Amino acid sequence: MNPRKTALVTGASRGIGRAIAQRLAEEFFVVGTATTDTGAATISDALGENGTGIAMRIDDQASVDSAYERMADRFDMPSVVVNNAGITRDNLLLRMKAEEWLSVVDTNLNGLYRIVKPALRSMIKSRWGRLVNVSSVVAQMGNPGQSNYVASKAGIEGFTRALAQEVASRNITVNAIAPGFIETDMTAELSAAQVEQMLARIPLNRMGTPSEVAHAVAFLVSEQASYITGVTLSVNGGLHMS
Numbered sequence: 001m002n003p004r005k006t007a008l009v010t011g012a013s014r015g016i017g018r019a020i021a022q023r024l025a026e027e028f029f030v031v032g033t034a035t036t037d038t039g040a041a042t043i044s045d046a047l048g049e050n051g052t053g054i055a056m057r058i059d060d061q062a063s064v065d066s067a068y069e070r071m072a073d074r075f076d077m078p079s080v081v082v083n084n085a086g087i088t089r090d091n092l093l094l095r096m097k098a099e100e101w102l103s104v105v106d107t108n109l110n111g112l113y114r115i116v117k118p119a120l121r122s123m124i125k126s127r128w129g130r131l132v133n134v135s136s137v138v139a140q141m142g143n144p145g146q147s148n149y150v151a152s153k154a155g156i157e158g159f160t161r162a163l164a165q166e167v168a169s170r171n172i173t174v175n176a177i178a179p180g181f182i183e184t185d186m187t188a189e190l191s192a193a194q195v196e197q198m199l200a201r202i203p204l205n206r207m208g209t210p211s212e213v214a215h216a217v218a219f220l221v222s223e224q225a226s227y228i229t230g231v232t233l234s235v236n237g238g239l240h241m242s
């Protein structure tokens, strides 16, 4: 059995999730999820002896169940869960197809329910746990064309506060991270004009890096953050201050 605690990071194949998995692998045995076996193998290669990749889709209950079964057989159940996987399907509401609304809510919000519930059982048993849910600055600011995404992320922040109160007595903390404008595939889709417009609104005058988000997550899951629960920590260069 691995002497390190196990940390599950969803969506660890690229972007912010990959940086979180790499940072947490300095202290935990990391199980990083990808949507394909090839993605899972890449995660295993990157983490070496400090972790492994597994294939799992958070919008598919059977896939989540089977991933947890494999995890329980081969490693410990996670003491740390970072819910990072998420998608966007942007459109103005009047043009938004039902599929665009439903897929974003089913992945970003219902996925949280699917992932957290099984992990919580084992955290409660061991009376220690850390949950970090990745929200977004737009949950508080709003953003035209993202009503589906913003609704799902605001839901994640509400979920974080409610669950934090449910499990605090078991020494489990539940927090959220709200990144601003971070250099990943998700933001690479934006036009040069959109990027310029966004940068003009950021006091630190640059995009953030996945590693800057990863360090904030590493703090929230650390022993040093044991008296912090139910909060949403902004990592946004000052784009939104609340």
Ligand code: NAD
Pocket: 010, 011, 012, 013, 014, 015, 016, 017, 033, 034, 035, 056, 057, 058, 059, 084, 085, 086, 087, 107, 134, 135, 136, 137, 178, 179, 180, 181, 182, 183, 184, 185, 186, 187
């Ligand atoms: P990304 O698109 O680069 O990566 C998303 C990850 O989620 C990928 O690993 C992908 O495989 C995984 N994923 C997608 N659908 C999945 C599903 N159904 N099941 C399992 N995994 C799935 O995105 P990113 O920019 O690294 O974003 C990571 C998180 O940070 C997301 O929750 C996103 O909403 C949030 N976020 C990103 C930014 C930003 O500027 N990039 C800002 C705020 C919040």
